[in-house]
Amino acid sequence: MLLGMRFSILRGCVRHCRCSSPQTQSGQWKRNYSFLKDDVKSPRSVVNPDISKIRNIGIMAHIDAGKTTTTERMLYYSGYTRALGDVDDGDTVTDYMAQERERGITIQSAAVTFDWKEHRINLIDTPGHVDFTLEVERALRVLDGAVAVFDASAGVEAQTMTVWRQAEKHKIPCVCFLNKMDKPGASMSYSVESIKTKLKANPMILQIPIGSGKGFVGLVDLITKQRMTWWGKSWAEDGRAFETRALQSTDDPEFLEANKARATLIEQVADLDDEFTELLLGEYSDNFDSVPAGKLQEAVRRVTLSRKGVPVLCGSSLKNKGVQPLLDAITSYLPAPDERNHDLVRWYKDDLCALAFKVVHDKQRGPMVFLRIYSGSMKPQSAVYNINRNGTERMSRLLLPFADQHVEIPSLSAGNIALTVGLRQTVTGDTIVSSKASAAAAARRAHDKAEEKRASGQEMNSLVLAGVEVPEPVFFCSIEPPSMAKQADLEHALKCLQREDPSLKVRTDPDSGQTVLCGMGELHIEILHDRIRREYNLETHLGPLQVAYRETIIRSVTTADTLDRTLGEKRHVVTVELTVNPWEASAPGMSSCHMTYEEEIEGQISADIKEAVESGVQSAYLQGPVLGYPVQGVLIVIHSVGVEPGTSLAMVSACVSRCVLKGLKQAGGQVLEPVMSLEVTVDEEYLSSVLGDLAQRRGTVRDIQSRHDSKVLLATVPLADMMGYSTALRTLTSGNATFSLELACYEPMNPQDQNALLNKMAGLA
Numbered sequence: 001m002l003l004g005m006r007f008s009i010l011r012g013c014v015r016h017c018r019c020s021s022p023q024t025q026s027g028q029w030k031r032n033y034s035f036l037k038d039d040v041k042s043p044r045s046v047v048n049p050d051i052s053k054i055r056n057i058g059i060m061a062h063i064d065a066g067k068t069t070t071t072e073r074m075l076y077y078s079g080y081t082r083a084l085g086d087v088d089d090g091d092t093v094t095d096y097m098a099q100e101r102e103r104g105i106t107i108q109s110a111a112v113t114f115d116w117k118e119h120r121i122n123l124i125d126t127p128g129h130v131d132f133t134l135e136v137e138r139a140l141r142v143l144d145g146a147v148a149v150f151d152a153s154a155g156v157e158a159q160t161m162t163v164w165r166q167a168e169k170h171k172i173p174c175v176c177f178l179n180k181m182d183k184p185g186a187s188m189s190y191s192v193e194s195i196k197t198k199l200k201a202n203p204m205i206l207q208i209p210i211g212s213g214k215g216f217v218g219l220v221d222l223i224t225k226q227r228m229t230w231w232g233k234s235w236a237e238d239g240r241a242f243e244t245r246a247l248q249s250t251d252d253p254e255f256l257e258a259n260k261a262r263a264t265l266i267e268q269v270a271d272l273d274d275e276f277t278e279l280l281l282g283e284y285s286d287n288f289d290s291v292p293a294g295k296l297q298e299a300v301r302r303v304t305l306s307r308k309g310v311p312v313l314c315g316s317s318l319k320n321k322g323v324q325p326l327l328d329a330i331t332s333y334l335p336a337p338d339e340r341n342h343d344l345v346r347w348y349k350d351d352l353c354a355l356a357f358k359v360v361h362d363k364q365r366g367p368m369v370f371l372r373i374y375s376g377s378m379k380p381q382s383a384v385y386n387i388n389r390n391g392t393e394r395m396s397r398l399l400l401p402f403a404d405q406h407v408e409i410p411s412l413s414a415g416n417i418a419l420t421v422g423l424r425q426t427v428t429g430d431t432i433v434s435s436k437a438s439a440a441a442a443a444r445r446a447h448d449k450a451e452e453k454r455a456s457g458q459e460m461n462s463l464v465l466a467g468v469e470v471p472e473p474v475f476f477c478s479i480e481p482p483s484m485a486k487q488a489d490l491e492h493a494l495k496c497l498q499r500e501d502p503s504l505k506v507r508t509d510p511d512s513g514q515t516v517l518c519g520m521g522e523l524h525i526e527i528l529h530d531r532i533r534r535e536y537n538l539e540t541h542l543g544p545l546q547v548a549y550r551e552t553i554i555r556s557v558t559t560a561d562t563l564d565r566t567l568g569e570k571r572h573v574v575t576v577e578l579t580v581n582p583w584e585a586s587a588p589g590m591s592s593c594h595m596t597y598e599e600e601i602e603g604q605i606s607a608d609i610k611e612a613v614e615s616g617v618q619s620a621y622l623q624g625p626v627l628g629y630p631v632q633g634v635l636i637v638i639h640s641v642g643v644e645p646g647t648s649l650a651m652v653s654a655c656v657s658r659c660v661l662k663g664l665k666q667a668g669g670q671v672l673e674p675v676m677s678l679e680v681t682v683d684e685e686y687l688s689s690v691l692g693d694l695a696q697r698r699g700t701v702r703d704i705q706s707r708h709d710s711k712v713l714l715a716t717v718p719l720a721d722m723m724g725y726s727t728a729l730r731t732l733t734s735g736n737a738t739f740s741l742e743l744a745c746y747e748p749m750n751p752q753d754q755n756a757l758l759n760k761m762a763g764l765a
């Protein structure tokens with residue numbers, strides 16, 4: 001390897017050399033220099049790597065922690081880009097949508113494929129803004145591992161907690177990267193402590209920094225006891241070259257600290273991994289420190305995969321330090337696709353099973369679907385079966401996603417992320433298999449194993465890979481095309497955008513007939529508006545942004561109704577009796593209404609009548625009795641349903657719906673408003689102005705914490721009072737504050753506020 005390296009240096013085309021085994025035969029540690037070759041690689045070179053060499057990784061973090069910068073560095077060091085992109089100059093590869101370049105934020109998760117030391121890394125750069133949480137969730141669904149990027153001067157921030165919770169939900173092993181170590185306030189110990197306390201995780205420190213703030217020059221790898229330095233002046237500024245050498249007691253001031261930290265790491269890993277404990281107590285009981293780096297690394301990997309601990313690394317992506325070891329850590333500690341347990345897939349054996357996790361619209365190619373392949377393989381020019389849509393579609397081309405460059409490939413196998421052209425019906429969250437027969441065969445295998453599942457419909461459902469939970473939108477506004485002639489174009493644009501983004505809901509207002517957009521936040525709707533203009537060439541007009549209130553009831557009421565109507569020759573008679581009850585089962589953001597039958601009558605009602613009753617209840621829930629907002633927190637018990645022969649099912653639904661509305665009205669309507677958790681990080685001098693502003697917005701302060709020179713304000717505040725908050729906060733603090741907002745719950749409005757809202761809606765205020 002070293003000879004090869006020298007040869008390469010002489011040729012002027014320097015290969016990257018591994019830093020993991022710099023020990024010579026005599027046992028002396030040698031000084032080692034790492035370089036990367038100059039030419040830009042082609043992703044055509046390796047198409048189907050062995051599954052054990054694939055890493056499907058997400059990068060997740062709080063806004064501005066440095067995900068995009070880190071991704072850019074990864075692409076650069078792996079040899080896929082010639083120049084370093086810079087988010088501040090707006091020329092990154094992953095933030096390729098026009099608005100992303102302008103706004104400097106990541107909106108859609110862009111999948112990027114590249115190779116690093118014989119490994120294929122499929123990387124999803126996920127957005128940090130809370131309005132796009134669903135994008136993060138969608139990406140996590142298909143990932144095997146994640147890198148959590150932190151701003152080392154801030155530690156764990158609000159959005160990190162959200163995405164961390166999501167990663168936990170999907171049981172995704174993580175590696176933590178403490179970025180921005182070059183900042184004056186950067187602190188490894190503070191960040192590690194916040195990982196412990198706020199994320200309740202078990203950080204395993206694998207590196208310690210050399211120097212701090214502007215003097216941060218590199219790190220000590222505690223596993224190999226190597227010192228890695230990126231010396232800005234005499235070395236190439238792009239960080240491709242760095243020095244790796246063994247830590248020496250005589251020369252290095254970090255020696256003692258590193259030895260202590262390594263001993264702590266060994267002890268911690270031994271506590272978490274029995275195999276490693278046995279090894280230490282056996283062969284290395286005389287001197288734990290003599291345990292080989294390889295054995296320690298294997299144990300750290302086991303602990304990471306079992307999610308008992310998270311490796312912590314540090315660096316500065318902007319200053320080009322520490323990214324190559326991070327890439328090594330991704331390949332060393334995060335799992336290959338076959339090390340993750342994807343339960344539902346086993347029924348497909350070697351047949352194709354893939355999940356559509358993202359749809360983008362390309363003007364020339366039409367919809368392009370990102371798929372995670374769980375089993376089998378895909379080929380272009382082939383038919384596939386979509387279980388959710390119950391239809392066969394033809395895939396024309398198969399591509400490898402290289403940001404905005406897509407490379408055509410002849411086939412792709414399990415474990416990979418593919419980009420397909422030609423699937424016009426597929427929507428985010430759909431499951432794709434090779435044929436209907438293959439889906440049926442998988443269903444049969446599942447059925448043979450699980451005899452308790454009798455109904456075939458049930459088996460089929462169990463084979464559909466679970467989609468992403470879509471939270472209910474909290475904001476809505478009307479949208480109008482420039483002229484009636486453009487209404488069809490607007491509908492087409494919204495249809496395409498909805499296929500990409502299930503958190504966007506579109507409905508028609510029953511009173512005004514207007515098209516209504518429902519989204520997750522101000523920014524979400526603003527970006528959609530912008531995309532309609534740019535991508536679909538439509539100048540639309542947005543109505544005022546409104547809060548999506550809900551309604552509930554205060555007390556239980558039992559009521560009955562009879563519908564007796566003659567249409568033409570036919571007489572339709574339905575009687576129904578039911579009770580509406582207040583019901584508490586709401587998870588934040590999810591609508592919660594439920595219905596059940598009284599035990600004695602449940603068995604007596606036929607399946608089609610039941611379906612009609614349920615549809616009647618559902619339509620009544622859509623428009624509450626106070627202001628016509630959706631109803632939540634209600635349980636309906638059906639006591640009796642009488643249907644005379646010849647009565648149509650539509651009449652049954654109509655009668656049930658009318659009876660429910662009557663019950664809801666009598667039960668005392670109550671408006672619920674979305675209340676958000678707010679976290680503001682602000683310089684101390686601006687704290688009082690932020691607090692004053694918050695009081696005017698009906699905010700409740702929960703806690704004020706200190707983080708270095710800044711204050712972190714935790715509060716809850718009704719969404720209705722948060723319109724335009726980002727502009728207001730920027731003005732109040734001269735740009736010295738950041739905030740994040742997340743739906744906490746729906747809370748009943750007090751009578752004065754509810755009356756004020758009713759008056760406003762009636763045009764009286």
Ligand SMILES: Nc1nc2c(ncn2[C@@H]2O[C@H](COP(=O)(O)OP(=O)(O)OP(=O)(O)O)[C@@H](O)[C@H]2O)c(=O)[nH]1
Binds near residue numbers: 062063126319
């Ligand atoms: N000092 C310092 N600044 C950094 C570092 N990495 C990134 N930044 C800066 O931090 C800001 C945010 O960086 P991004 O890479 O866009 O962060 P992000 O997490 O992708 O942001 P979103 O996609 O908007 O969530 C930019 O101004 C970067 O130049 C670092 O290591 N040190």
